[in-house]
Amino acid sequence: MSAAVSQTAVSSTERVQAAGLRARTASKRLALLSRAEKDTVLVALADALRAAVHRIVNANAEDIERGRIGGMTESLQDRLRLTPERVASIAQALQDVASLPDPIGEVVRGSTLANGLQIKQIRVPMGVVGMVYEARPNVTVDAAGLGLKSGNAMILRGGSAAASSNAVIVEVLRVALEAHGLPADSVQLLDGGHEDVDALITARGLVDLVIPRGGAALIQRVVLGATVPVIETGIGNVHVYIDSAADPETARAITFNAKTHRPSVCNAAETLLVHRDIAATFLPDALKQLADAGVKLYLDDDSRAIAGDVPNEPVTDELFGTEFHGLEMSVGVVDSLEAAIDHIDRFGTQHTEVIVTENRAASREFVARVDAAVVMVNASSRFTDGGEFGFGAEIGISTQKLHARGPMALPELTSTKWVVEGDGQIRV
Amino acid sequence: MSAAVSQTAVSSTERVQAAGLRARTASKRLALLSRAEKDTVLVALADALRAAVHRIVNANAEDIERGRIGGMTESLQDRLRLTPERVASIAQALQDVASLPDPIGEVVRGSTLANGLQIKQIRVPMGVVGMVYEARPNVTVDAAGLGLKSGNAMILRGGSAAASSNAVIVEVLRVALEAHGLPADSVQLLDGGHEDVDALITARGLVDLVIPRGGAALIQRVVLGATVPVIETGIGNVHVYIDSAADPETARAITFNAKTHRPSVCNAAETLLVHRDIAATFLPDALKQLADAGVKLYLDDDSRAIAGDVPNEPVTDELFGTEFHGLEMSVGVVDSLEAAIDHIDRFGTQHTEVIVTENRAASREFVARVDAAVVMVNASSRFTDGGEFGFGAEIGISTQKLHARGPMALPELTSTKWVVEGDGQIRV
Structure with a gap:
């Protein structure tokens, strides 16, 4: 045989x-x-x-x-x-x-x-x-x-x-x-x-x-x-959006975990979007931690202005549309929840999208309006996984409807x- | 506009x-x-x-x-x-x-x-x-x-x-x-x-x-x-199989309804398969009723031998494979439930398949082994319909898996x- x-x-x-x-x-x-x-x-x-x-x-x-x-x-x-x-x-x-x-x-x-x-x-x-x-x-x-x-x-x-x-x-x-x-x-x-x-x-x-x-x-x-x-299956240009009402420490931990826990897989984060009102509080520490872990950062003008001295390169639309499969991350500052959702709508692959917020209305709106296989509130994108969901096994992650x-x-x-x-x- | x-x-x-x-x-x-x-x-x-x-x-x-x-x-x-x-x-x-x-x-x-x-x-x-x-x-x-x-x-x-x-x-x-x-x-x-x-x-x-x-x-x-x-959606080469343990009157009523109630639609029956042991009891009356209603009959050798004087033409594999959308029907005598299932497997379109039987083991085997969107026991194939199923509406009948x-x-x-x-x- x-x-x-x-x-x-x-x-x-x-x-x-x-x-x-x-x-x-x-x-x-x-x-x-x-x-x-x-x-x-x-x-x-x-x-x-x-x-x-x-x-x-x-x-x-x-x-x-x-x-x-x-x-x-x-x-x-x-x-x-x-x-x-x-x-x-x-x-x-x-x-x-x-x-x-x-x-x-x-x-x-x-x-x-x-x-x-x-x-x-x-x-x-x-x-x-x-x-x-x-x-x-x-x-x-x-x-x-x-x-x-x-x-x-x-x-x-x-x-x-x-x-x-x-x-x-x-x-x-x-x-x-x-x-x-x-x-x-x-x-x-x-x-x-x-x-x-x-x-x-x-x-x-x-x-x-x-x-x-x-x-x-x-x-x-x-x-x-x-x-x-x-x-x-499996194309994942995953975004983590840090809302103005996010707890900064929760936001930092989720961002770091989503990007660095296993960067080669489809549920790893590729883009960090930050509300303008929390950018100065959240970004310097978060970016420093990412850079210290070897993450290459692509920043927009607003995030670069408050990034301090972390090494970075300018982000482009092409980079915003890229699934890196490695220790690289695009970063953008947005003016509103609406702008974050629009960005995800434009560049996302409907795999997993994350919001970090303590605001109930913001999380409800994000969950209702973001069109993706998995929408997460205050959790790392790395949880999109058959084993983690309690299925006992996984044959892939579907990104179709x-x-x-x-x-x-x-x-x-x-x-x-x-x-x-x-x-x-x-x-x- | x-x-x-x-x-x-x-x-x-x-x-x-x-x-x-x-x-x-x-x-x-x-x-x-x-x-x-x-x-x-x-x-x-x-x-x-x-x-x-x-x-x-x-x-x-x-x-x-x-x-x-x-x-x-x-x-x-x-x-x-x-x-x-x-x-x-x-x-x-x-x-x-x-x-x-x-x-x-x-x-x-x-x-x-x-x-x-x-x-x-x-x-x-x-x-x-x-x-x-x-x-x-x-x-x-x-x-x-x-x-x-x-x-x-x-x-x-x-x-x-x-x-x-x-x-x-x-x-x-x-x-x-x-x-x-x-x-x-x-x-x-x-x-x-x-x-x-x-x-x-x-x-x-x-x-x-x-x-x-x-x-x-x-x-x-x-x-x-x-x-x-x-x-x-919608390609329906539907079979009605009359098992040896069928009630002849139930079998006749279901066959007639499945073929003639609305012959143009996809859940109408196209082929009648009859177990050899019930063929002589069931077929003459059933075929006569179909012929009287204007159904053109395509018979295999075994069914023709017991069909009496109803007008008919010889059935072919091509006819067994045809969805008529009208008052035509292919008829075949089979030696066993197994042979009926094999026939359906070969010619069917996985839409609706019907068994008429009073035998519990036969209905269980038919239901388990016939691969179709709808498998019916002792009911007309015309019930495959969103309205009949209580869905309140229907956008089509899927024949894919x-x-x-x-x-x-x-x-x-x-x-x-x-x-x-x-x-x-x-x-x-």
Whole structure:
């Protein structure tokens, strides 16, 4: 059994369509599994990964070595690296998924109609879910686990940087699935080039949903090229707005945490907006703390005037529109809450937006008028996360409005079906 | 004020993008309206339509005359025709929407996290919703009413057959909106050609959702060409499966109702599948009743052998795959429930599928294994309808799995937003 959809002489489209058909067949089995059956297999998959730790770490070393030769930065190498401890933690994540409630079969709504028909809307699997992602191989395992728990067959297309790690991981999972009586094709890995991605996102009738997870270029490619339904994820140009009625110490702590706690991820803050009335009180200390932590600051004229001697460069509209993924931050002074909302409306990506204020009217207006997946009052943007929200897992953070918005976990990987039960009702 | 986005020398793309920008601006107002404000305006819109009944009927007469000259069938002319009574009923539909609960602001989920953060997921409008549809002008009013109630700005692109009716209706609505202090651009009508549709479905960042409603060609065009999110609607190759344990009289009544009650619509049945063990008991009378009602029958060899002398033609795979929209029906005998499910899996469009049976195990298996928006036991497929389900209105029937599946009404026109409230929480 090959761990991946093997490359042959046939075209990418034919290979991917064949993979889609096998996934479709597997999905019919998965849709009918009980929670107990799924949880047993999830635990077995975790065991299989633990048992294969050396093979996985060795394959990962090949990826790292290839990356090193190719000039990959140390920090990217570190993101990619799998140690025995990290493999153990990835395996544990599968067991955590086993402990989550089964979304399938949940009754979402229901009623008995006047004519006696009993209608209920229940959660069912999507069917076949494609996932196109970059870098970290733990996403491979998370996607397989969440897919199995939600009754979906997964077609995964990981980044080339993690190709060896992903190939071994998926092979281990497939062998373990089959050993427990489930179709190996519940999880498939595409190992072709970009043409595999193009074939996957246009496989209408075979693929029910594609989730891209990665940088802006990857997401654009998928969204613009897809003819199957897509959920966009993860572009986060996050703003922290410090209202005139903010508590300065709370504002400083939230700003620092949102920017520096983990600057590479999508829920990190990129822009700090400060109300003019609190700028002189708040900004000098806040900017100094950021600069001391190595944050490169881009300031507008008003903030520079009160920034003291912190190193800075002038901000531009382009910088205001940039997700830095690192220790950089744009800073602007605004005249009003209204101006802050307008700025967010213009430059934001509808991911997470934060207001810091002790004023009730200001927080209510910000929450009502800012259009984003997550709007926060007096909390760090870093809390936009499936784990933090108590979902137990996360397959990505949706920044679109259709189907799912914000952190996505098991319910977001489901569709619904109406079941109507009668005793011979006809329409008159 | 023009009732429609006027045709000028500028390109279709520029005109539609300008319409999108105006809709975006209007949507920000609509998102903040209270239920009372929206309901007041909905009643006023209904009054305005009633007051304009003669203008609307006259404009409609132009459409009918153009259709007649162009060779439109009598039945299509009848679908298109607006009488004073039909205008009154369209106006009443707006008042019915006013009486429905407001979906906006509904708290879908929520909890208080261990760290004290209070999170809640609330319904918010989509923003700007495009709708591309054919024929009946009542859809124009329904879309405007459901859009307003759900806080969305609507960009409508009706069929050319109803161009005059739609233009007057939208102008009446826009004047009434403005008279009540709401932006006229809450409802816009595109009156350009197919290039307007292409511009609408690729207006990323301006249009949050497009719903196509019409024939298969229209839906294909939108789904394949769109780069904005789409909800597919309405293709219904509906099957009625008569199980061996069916009550023959119930089976006959449901089959007849599903096929003949309103054969032109998507929830009408197209294929009758009959278990071999009940075929001789059930089929002769059922087929005779269908034939007597004018249904053209396409029979497989097994059903023809027991059909008696009802007129029929041989069924083909192509006919099994056809949504007739009229008094035609394919009929097949199957050896088992399994075979019926396989047939539905192969030819169905995941709209509505019906089993008639008194056997509990058979109904449970059918419900579990048939993948469709609506699965019915002992009831006519004609009940797949927002009104019948108690939604009070319907904007279409989704046959896709993402976001909405089955009849769509107000909640399906919304997205959600997470609101997170804290008192200074940061991630550690």
